[in-house]
Amino acid sequence: MLVTPGQCVCVRAVVPALSFDTDTTNQTNVEAYKPVPGWPADSLIVDLVMQSSQNSAGVHDPLYIDARVTVSVDMRAVARNQGYGSRVYEGSAQVFDPGEYALDARIEFRNGQWNAEPGQFMPEFHETRMRTTLLINTLVQSVVRVERDLKHPTYLRRHQNLPLCTDGAASGRWIPEKNLPASWKQWQYMSPAEDGRVWVPYHCRLRRISHAEFVFHMSRNWPSVHWYGDSNSRRTLQPIVQAGQWCHTNTSMQADCLCNDTPKDLFPSEWYAHMPVPRWYRVHTQGVRSDEIFADLRLKAQPRTDPRPILDKDPIDNHTLYGPDYVPPGYRLRDDYFDLYYLFTRGTLDMDGSHWMRDITQAAIAPYPSADLVIFQMITWDVAFGSYAVFARSVELLARRLRHVYPHAQFVYRTGPYWCCRNADSQQKKYSRLRFASFDAHARAVFRHILRARIWDVSGPSSQRPPKVKRNPENMPCSAHSRSELVHLDNQIFINMLVND
Secondary structure, three states, rough: OOEOOEEEEEEEEEEEOOOOOOOOOOHHHHHOOOOOOOOOOOOOEEEEEEEOEEEOOEEEEEHHHHOEEEEEHHHHOOOOOOOOOEEEEEEEEOOOOOOEEEEEEEEEEOOOOOOOOOOOOOOOOOEEEEEOOOOOOOOOEEEEEEOOOOOOOOOHHHHHHEEOOOOOOOEEEEEEEOOOHHHHOOOOOOOOOOOOEEEEEEEOEOOOHHHHHHHHHHHHHOOOOEEEEEEHHHHHHHHHHOOOOOOOOOOHHHHHHHHHOOOOOOOOOOHHHHOOEEEEEEEOEEEEOHHHOOOHHHEEEOOOOOOOOOOOOOOOHOOOOOOOOOOOOOOOOOOEEEEEEEEEOOOOOOOEEOOOOOOOHHHHHHHOOOOOOOEEOOOHHHHHHHHHHHHHHEEEEEEEEEHHHOOOOOOEEEEOOOOOOOOOOOOOOOOOOOHHHHHHHHHHHHHHHHHHEEEEEOOHHHHHHHHHHHHHHHHHHOOOOOOOHHHHHHHHHHHHHHHOO
């Protein structure tokens, strides 16, 4: 099948009927599970994966050699499937990058077993590869070839002509850094992940923004930030309060960087005890100052933005080329800051002394600077221990409470992590890919509708990684934490969303 860049490809999958032996226990267990309403009974993970950058003339495009560009396909039931008969699913994928693609399709769970609710046993994760060719039917094709269009705006060599990203959920693909044009080194593209690939959006351009520039922008536009979230937020905040100097070198891949960010001097024990104890930080150009951590910051009041001028314009403004780590002269001399209020939360759950109904009130935030920007991250605990029906009702109540407590603030909803291809680190946690996706989709819709929240998507880039990389156990070795390379990418997506707007 030959398509042009930007066309959509239809993917259909037939899942065979379930079979049961003479023991009815298996059938009884299957009947106990129900998918989230509106979501498929069977969990299929389907990807279109670039196999070759070779065109019809047999010439390889050097920009895409060994890229393994992956386009994830969300599958939905074609018709109302009932009982244990064969089921048909359909999805579409928009493809841009030139090359030949093949399907990688696998069954994760059958008959709603991906949605284990409280009190139900979480089945063992097991993948089954699906056949992607039907030799007896010449009308069914499993290979897609995208032709090369040098003038198409998504063609990789034209990437630097795109506008800067302001969308925190921009789609994209992973490209080996070694393939990028040498001239790009003068621009501020993202740092590569552990496999040497760089996240490159299709329709906009990310630039690597220094911590100093980020703080300067926040001090002028969002001088007070209130942040609610779990340990995923804590890992996100590690680079922010340490001026980017957290797991920022290739030689620092200790346990902290992979998963277990153990207590450090900058963080009180409450950050790791998961208790609802609020912390208030003043984030300077050079990070958080140790002498301010346990101080009453109101006694240290000073201008949020130093009056000394910036000596040079932003390189993007005047199209002057600088290196990826460029910091304009003057940024390092400044004493800009923004205030950050952080509270550990467990989504909508009432657990271990933490519950949003008690913790998110006007009285609770009264001692702190009023918020210009409110960031809310959730999903992880709700997916692990909650009921979807209760969650769906609670999210709307939570959003309305946030609107009441913060009537003048702007909101950002940070998605849950991407979960794929393994068991949780505890049998008590009901983690599955579709359970994360379904909870997250509902929360996104509610936050958009009630709070007009901007979406900060940290799951999208991970979902587009090549199949082998998704299944690398080192990429999310414990709980639902991402390794540090992806944490830094997630933060840059967030920073670009705010600074470039």
